[in-house]
Amino acid sequence: MTEKATVWEVFIQTKNGLAHKHVGNVHAADKIMALENARDLYTRRNEGSCIWVVKSSEIISSESEDSEAFFDPSNDKMYRHPTFYTMPDGAKHI
Amino acid sequence: MNEKNFQEKIEKEQKIEPKDWMPDGYRNHLIRQMSQHAHSEVIGMQPEGNWITRAPSLRAKMILLAKVQDEAGHGLYLYSACETLGISREELVQQLHDEKAKYSSIFNYPTLTWADMGAIGWLVDGAAIVNQVSLQRTSYGPYSRAMIKICKEESFHQRQGYEIMAEMAKGTAEQKAMAQDALNRFWWPSIMMFGPQDSESPRSGNAMKWKIKRQTNDELRQNFIDKTVGQAEVIGLTIPDPDLKWNEERGHYDFGEMDWDEFWNVVNGNGPCNQQRLDHHKKAHEDGAWVRKAAREYAKKNTIN
Numbered sequence: 284m285t286e287k288a289t290v291w292e293v294f295i296q297t298k299n300g301l302a303h304k305h306v307g308n309v310h311a312a313d314k315i316m317a318l319e320n321a322r323d324l325y326t327r328r329n330e331g332s333c334i335w336v337v338k339s340s341e342i343i344s345s346e347s348e349d350s351e352a353f354f355d356p357s358n359d360k361m362y363r364h365p366t367f368y369t370m371p372d373g374a375k376h377i
Numbered sequence: 378m379n380e381k382n383f384q385e386k387i388e389k390e391q392k393i394e395p396k397d398w399m400p401d402g403y404r405n406h407l408i409r410q411m412s413q414h415a416h417s418e419v420i421g422m423q424p425e426g427n428w429i430t431r432a433p434s435l436r437a438k439m440i441l442l443a444k445v446q447d448e449a450g451h452g453l454y455l456y457s458a459c460e461t462l463g464i465s466r467e468e469l470v471q472q473l474h475d476e477k478a479k480y481s482s483i484f485n486y487p488t489l490t491w492a493d494m495g496a497i498g499w500l501v502d503g504a505a506i507v508n509q510v511s512l513q514r515t516s517y518g519p520y521s522r523a524m525i526k527i528c529k530e531e532s533f534h535q536r537q538g539y540e541i542m543a544e545m546a547k548g549t550a551e552q553k554a555m556a557q558d559a560l561n562r563f564w565w566p567s568i569m570m571f572g573p574q575d576s577e578s579p580r581s582g583n584a585m586k587w588k589i590k591r592q593t594n595d596e597l598r599q600n601f602i603d604k605t606v607g608q609a610e611v612i613g614l615t616i617p618d619p620d621l622k623w624n625e626e627r628g629h630y631d632f633g634e635m636d637w638d639e640f641w642n643v644v645n646g647n648g649p650c651n652q653q654r655l656d657h658h659k660k661a662h663e664d665g666a667w668v669r670k671a672a673r674e675y676a677k678k679n680t681i682n
């Protein structure tokens with residue numbers, strides 16, 4: 284079996300001013316090749332104005348089976364949402 | 378418990394993601410189906426690549442190049458998605474070379490004339506689109522996302538093929554005959570791309586229960602035939618099936634018996650081009666080994682990685 288290639292995750296900013304969004308990954312030996320492969324694979328139809336690549340092994344993800352406990356601290360804080368508050372009748376622009 | 382949660386998620390139309398628990402059968406089914414799909418995109422470059430240097434105009438050549446490049450891209454999207462199941466790309470390619478993994482039998486037919494580029498785009502890509510549109514709703518997240526991306530790009534493939542057929546069908550008598558001949562050769566293999574009839578398809582049960590597949594082989598095939606008959610009529614070509622006729626009661630076209638002996642013969646490696654396709658893939662892979670090695674060595678020497 285041949286030596287395995289490094290996998291890089293690819294994030295594309297579709298237009299200036301927007302956030303980068305994950306689109307998939309590429310195999311490449313180094314970062315320049317990763318950027319060029321990402322360009323060839325994910326932007327054949329002008330989909331991008333900027334590309335980020337990052338080694339897949341560098342990404343830390345939360346565990347989906349723990350997601351309930353992990354996100355629990357925000358569940359009981361409804362007062363963080365504007366709809367929690369009662370506004371007096373007639374108040375405008377608020 | 379895990380299995381129950383998993384099935385509940387599926388019933389609620391929630392996607393399964395790479396880190397979620399899944400039954401081994403689900404994982405294995407996906408690896409087989411997605412790798413077969415990826416290999417089909419990659420092997421599918423060969424019959425069309427055959428005509429790049431002989432395209433009849435610069436416009437046709439540029440289009441064909443772009444299409445073949447898209448097929449490579451689609452193969453890569455699918456390998457990426459398949460790798461999230463814990464198998465490496467190197468293993469996937471090895472399975473193809475060891476003939477443990479298959480690819481779509483349609484690519485084991487030769488492309489004899491330029492009209493075959495039309496027939497492939499119109500019929501083969503057309504059939505693939507019907508299948509892929511349905512798979513956009515598959516339960517495995519990475520597969521579903523790859524399908525959505527592929528479907529966006531695929532419709533140009535079918536239109537360019539149909540345009541070639543339409544042009545040839547209104548050309549000289551000889552050109553029209555060439556288009557009809559391509560349709561005659563590719564029609565039956567295209568409708569057999571959807572696989573065995575539901576009554577003969579052993580793995581469909583779990584695939585439907587797990588929502589990997591959303592429609593059966595026969596439903597997808599009928600959908601494709603219903604769409605395509607009218608398109609043939611518009612350009613004045615005849616689908617080579619004497620039993621093809623509209624069934625008012627069913628609201629679908631009835632069609633003739635498919636030759637399953639021929640189908641299994643090609644699936645089992647005895648089609649006109651099986652050996653050639655696989656040999657070519659192995660050669661290209663081996664010829665590229667020094668490039669991969671050089672890239673790795675270069676990355677080791679430099680601090681740019």
